[in-house]
Amino acid sequence: MRHLAIILLIILTNCKSDTKTESQTKNGIDKSVYDMWSNYTASHPEFQTDELPESWYFHNYEDDANRLAELILNSKKQAGSGLYTWYKDANAALPKTGVKHIITDFNGKAKAIIEIRKVDTVPFNQITKEYAELDMGTTIEPLKKWKKAHWDFFATTLEQNGDTPTEDMLIVCEQFKTIWPE
Template sequence: MTAEELWKKSGLTGEYEAWGFGDDELTELVSSGKKTATSSAYACYEAEEEDLPEVGETSILLDDNDDAICIMRTTKVYTVPFKDVSAEHAAKEGEGDLSLDYWKEVHKEFFTEELEEIGESFSEDMLVVCEEFEVINV
């Protein structure tokens, strides 16, 4: 199903953004309800001159084949230094053993690669955009 088809089926109105994690394992965690949060490097928003997510925004999550999987609504957005991301947020991301140590390990690697693409370096003090969301059942 395409994003447009899912949006029409939902009966929701307004604007939405369709996007994917680029990793079907993360997509499955969202659709199963295990993943209710995500995070990204603040520097990437700045480099791409992109607005931060906002509470109430809706989006359609796509899998690696660009098929629409579910509709998500942002429920909370905040920015903290990497070193201050909480164990609660790490668990809400639904990955690995749900621990903060696991989250830091995989996100340090991910952010390092992502930041290199924009000429930036990873730092424990770098800002992380933490976003929480809910899946809207259709």
């Protein structure tokens, strides 16, 4: 009888672990991503045949990724910036208007669906205050903050490849709208 109790405990523990893992992720993607897309397409049947959009988070640090996800949820952050050279080096297409993405927190939990509304390629030194406000999610010195944050980030990534940033390096500027908050 004692052995039977131990075996049952092991089976229950294993089932519970498998259930938790299966309910949390599917193919390495958090279940909340699938749930959000399912809820969105249930309310917008015209997208039911569309594939699950890419899911990702902004930034490479947990606090920043979570803060930016909150700004997107509040529709304060409405833009994102990347280096043109990243696309060129990867032989990747530039972002396209109408494309949707599921934005997550650092741990992969779905926070919002965004849709790209506009894409421009602009030299770093020609970024406007208005665009910086959309990207930074603030009206307090947005251009100054944008230039500092992005220069530092771009410089770090460029230097890893032996390159250096320049004032006229091309920036891919994506403007988006939050179309489905959590």
